[in-house]
Amino acid sequence: MKMSQLFVxxxxxxxxxxxxxxxxxxxxxxxxxxxxxxxxxxxxLAQRVLTKISNIVREEMDAxxxxxxxxxxxxxxxxxxxxxxxxxxGKELLRCTDRHDNEMCLAPTHEExxxxxxxxxxxxxxxxxxxxxxxxxxxxxxxRPRFGLLRGRxxxxxDAYSFHTSQEDLDREYEVMGRAYTNIFKRCGLETxxxxxxxxxxxxxxxxxxxxxxxxxxxxxxxxxxxxCGYSANSNHAESFLPVEEVDGGFDEEKLVDTxxxxxxxxxxxxxxxxxxxxxxxxxxxxxSKPVIAMIRGDKEIExxxxxxxxxxxxxRPMENExxxxxxxSCAGFISYRDVDTSKVRVLFDKSSKGMKNFVLGANIKDKxxxxxxxxxxxxxxxxxxxxxxxxxxxxxxxxxxxxGIEVGNIFQLGTKYSKPMNACYTDSExxxxxxxxxxxxxxxxxxxxxxxxxxxxxxxxxxxKEIAPYHVDVVPVNIDxxxxxxxxxxxxxxxxxxxxxxxxxxxxxxxxxxxxxxDLIGFPIRITVGKTISEGLVEFKTRNxxxxxxxxxxxxxxxxxxxxxx
Ligand code: ATP
Ligand code: MG
Numbered sequence: 001m002k003m004s005q006l007f008v009x010x011x012x013x014x015x016x017x018x019x020x021x022x023x024x025x026x027x028x029x030x031x032x033x034x035x036x037x038x039x040x041x042x043x044x045l046a047q048r049v050l051t052k053i054s055n056i057v058r059e060e061m062d063a064x065x066x067x068x069x070x071x072x073x074x075x076x077x078x079x080x081x082x083x084x085x086x087x088x089x090g091k092e093l094l095r096c097t098d099r100h101d102n103e104m105c106l107a108p109t110h111e112e113x114x115x116x117x118x119x120x121x122x123x124x125x126x127x128x129x130x131x132x133x134x135x136x137x138x139x140x141x142x143x144r145p146r147f148g149l150l151r152g153r154x155x156x157x158x159d160a161y162s163f164h165t166s167q168e169d170l171d172r173e174y175e176v177m178g179r180a181y182t183n184i185f186k187r188c189g190l191e192t193x194x195x196x197x198x199x200x201x202x203x204x205x206x207x208x209x210x211x212x213x214x215x216x217x218x219x220x221x222x223x224x225x226x227x228x229c230g231y232s233a234n235s236n237h238a239e240s241f242l243p244v245e246e247v248d249g250g251f252d253e254e255k256l257v258d259t260x261x262x263x264x265x266x267x268x269x270x271x272x273x274x275x276x277x278x279x280x281x282x283x284x285x286x287x288x289s290k291p292v293i294a295m296i297r298g299d300k301e302i303e304x305x306x307x308x309x310x311x312x313x314x315x316x317r318p319m320e321n322e323x324x325x326x327x328x329x330s331c332a333g334f335i336s337y338r339d340v341d342t343s344k345v346r347v348l349f350d351k352s353s354k355g356m357k358n359f360v361l362g363a364n365i366k367d368k369x370x371x372x373x374x375x376x377x378x379x380x381x382x383x384x385x386x387x388x389x390x391x392x393x394x395x396x397x398x399x400x401x402x403x404x405g406i407e408v409g410n411i412f413q414l415g416t417k418y419s420k421p422m423n424a425c426y427t428d429s430e431x432x433x434x435x436x437x438x439x440x441x442x443x444x445x446x447x448x449x450x451x452x453x454x455x456x457x458x459x460x461x462x463x464x465x466k467e468i469a470p471y472h473v474d475v476v477p478v479n480i481d482x483x484x485x486x487x488x489x490x491x492x493x494x495x496x497x498x499x500x501x502x503x504x505x506x507x508x509x510x511x512x513x514x515x516x517x518x519x520d521l522i523g524f525p526i527r528i529t530v531g532k533t534i535s536e537g538l539v540e541f542k543t544r545n546x547x548x549x550x551x552x553x554x555x556x557x558x559x560x561x562x563x564x565x566x567x
Contacts (some may be wrong), residue, residue: 001471003506003515007044011516020218022453023148025462027522034523038145038153039097042333042446044155045522048470050448053188054135056467057158057443060184064176066131066160071113073137077103079112082422092140106139111440114161118436119424125165128426129173133160147218149450150406156445163436165428170413170437174206177411177441181210184443185408189465190452195223196233197410198305206413209234210443211405212451223405231400234407236305239383240391240400242352247297249278249358251372257352260367263333265298272360272371275299279360280353280373282335284324287313291327296385297352300359303386310348310382318496327406329364336362336370351381406451409443435496456545462523463545472496472565473503474524478512478531488539489530492554501561520544526564528557 008030018024026032031046033055038384042050058068077095080086082141086093107113114132122130135158145153154343158179158311164170178194185192188213209232211223224240225232269276279298284291285307292311294302308316324330337347338361353375361373389402419425419435428434449468456463466472473496477489489505496503504524506515512531519527529540538551541560552560 001504002503003474003518005270006510008522010521013179018148020147020150020450020454021457022150022450025457025521026450029461029523032149036153038142038151040149040152040154045470046449049464050445051467052175052468053445054156054158056187057135057184057445060180060187061133061158061160065538066133066162066181068134069132070134070136071107071110071117073107073139075105075107075291077105077421080105083112083115083418084421085112090315092142094139094141106353107136108138108140109157109200109442110134110136110159110206111414111438112163112422115418115422115424115436115438117461118161119419119505120424122163122436123426125426125428129162129169131160131162131173133158133441134210147220147450149446150218150454151220152446155447158443158540162439162441164439165426165434165437167415167437170314170415170439174411174413174439177439178208180442181409181411183441184297185210185212185448188324188448188452188468190408190448190455192408193223193232195225195405196237197407198234198237198309202490208411209405209407210409210411212408212455213403213405214451214454215404216454218406221405223403224389224400225399226396226398228338228398229393229396231393231395234405235387236303236404237545238387238400240387241394241395241397242391245277246355246357247275247359247560249274249360249372251358254370254372256363256368257371258367259334259369262367263370268369269298270358272369274360276373278356278358280356280375282337282362284328285316285337286319286323287311287316287346291319291323292316293328293335293340293345293347294350294384295337295347295353296350297356300352300388302350302351302384302457307348307384307459310384311346316477327455330362330367331364334362334364334366334368336364337368338370341362345548348383348384349375349379350385351383352385354379354381363488388441389410406447407444408448408451409441411441412439415439415523424560451456455525460517461521464523464525466525466565469502469523471502471504471524473501473526473528473561474506474519474522475503476506476512476515476519476527476529478529480507480509484534486538487528492528492530492539492557496561499558499562499566501565528561530554556558 010030011028014024015027032040138157139154162173192210194208197207217367222235222239262268274299281298283294283302358372362371416435425433475489475493477485493505527542541557542549
């Protein structure tokens with residue numbers, strides 16, 4: 001490819017609507033162009049990267065025996081009503097109506113379609129197990145599509161679905177997929193860690209996320225892990241071992257005290273001169289339109305996903321001030337579980353409150369708290385709190401560490417979550433109808449591209465792992481009008497391409513500085529510069545990842561490219 005013809009426009013400045021470095025670089029280096037919020041055109045450079053990632057995914061999936069197909073992006077509501085998700089999926093599901101007034105949606109995922117297709121075709125246990133996948137667009141009307149390809153509204157996903165006659169067979173396939181995932185990401189140049197996760201709207205019981213661990217702030221997930229035993233979990237699912245701590249507020253009797261305008265835990269702790277862990281905090285939520293109070297030790301925070309699961313609810317949100325008055329007859333900052341009608345309001349106690357004594361508690365009266373309160377008898381404590389680094393591993397009790405991660409893929413055991421409601425069954429060896437036991441396995445193709453940039457970049461641009469770089473080599477003649485330079489450069493360009501090394505020649509009539517900047521920005525793994533030293537028979541060979549430059553002959557440069565790229 002000649003740079004003069006490549007459909008790319010690099011920009012001098014970063015776009016000002018981008019926060020994530022991958023977003024900034026993808027736009028500035030001419031990989032993507034925004035059409036609408038969270039919706040992008042993948043320009044030729046991006047398309048080459050996406051094709052490479054997709055091909056790695058294909059090869060590894062095919063090697064496990066999974067079969068590629070392609071399912072529709074626009075889907076009838078009927079299917080989603082059958083699975084029960086039409087009303088549950090919420091605003092991320094983009095719905096529309098066709099000319100015949102049929103309700104439709106844009107696929108956020110494909111469980112419904114695949115379950116219906118397979119159940120039409122597979123009727124006997126003899127046709128199982130089966131694993132089918134596709135690489136297809138998804139649309140999710142994400143609430144904050146602000147990180148470019150890391151969280152788009154329209155994005156590309158590989159999703160695979162497996163069908164089994166037993167849990168053991170699903171377990172086996174789940175492991176096969178896990179190994180394939182590790183290989184896929186490794187081949188993309190990315191180390192991943194499989195962490196236990198919450199199954200969210202997709203459902204099921206066992207699931208793991210494949211995380212690229214990054215220190216950059218945009219990794220959207222906190223991951224807790226233990227170096228000792230290997231435990232690792234997404235923060236929305238992580239557990240910790242907390243030795244029951246006796247914390248005594250030190251008040252010898254219960255009293256109602258004035259706490260005028262003292263609303264936050266921090267203010268309350270200062271005002272009453274007690275530690276935050278001597279305050280029993282109440283947080284009020286609406287879960288599936290019903291009021292809930294979550295009680296937790298003052299120094300801890302509620303993990304809303306864990307709360308959602310503990311309540312077995314589909315949706316939760318914090319209570320609004322008017323609802324606090326209406327449902328709890330209370331006021332924000334002074335809420336308590338006491339004196340509320342527990343037949344109407346559900347009250348949960350986080351395990352962190354175990355061991356609290358003579359503590360501070362809201363009084364459900366504006367500007368008043370109790371001091372010296374104690375817990376009621378016979379509480380069933382639940383785990384609904386965020387883990388903090390330094391708390392102990394739930395498996396081996398060593399201190400947990402925290403890092404940030406980008407979820408590039410995940411694997412779920414769905415069981416019969418879809419096959420049962422959709423009545424998708426096979427006949428077993430005894431002639432009985434049974435629902436399929438299913439698994440599903442997703443990889444964000446576009447997110448993987450962005451994650452690679454989050455992981456590999458510097459101040460000058462992208463540093464592609466060679467396996468997924470759009471091109472391998474950029475040959476730069478410093479002065480394209482110089483006959484000797486131009487001849488050597490074209491010669492290199494042709495020879496490299498003939499060897500299967502994907503090479504660009506920067507034939508633009510631009511200053512060398514401009515060409516070098518673009519080479520770094522776009523992120524070619526190798527740059528070969530043909531300049532004045534060609535009079536001594538030498539070119540400059542630069543590797544992007546370490547910035548090392550050596551002067552060698554053109555033939556040596558070709559050999560070096562082969563050595564670096566083709567093994
Ligand atoms: P997240 O928690 O990040 O929203 P998810 O749990 O909704 O992800 P899945 O439904 O399991 O994700 O989708 C499988 C894969 O698709 C994810 O691992 C991720 O790589 C990718 N993915 C999901 N949502 C997006 C998005 N909005 N933009 C880009 N990729 C996405
Ligand atoms: Mg999501």
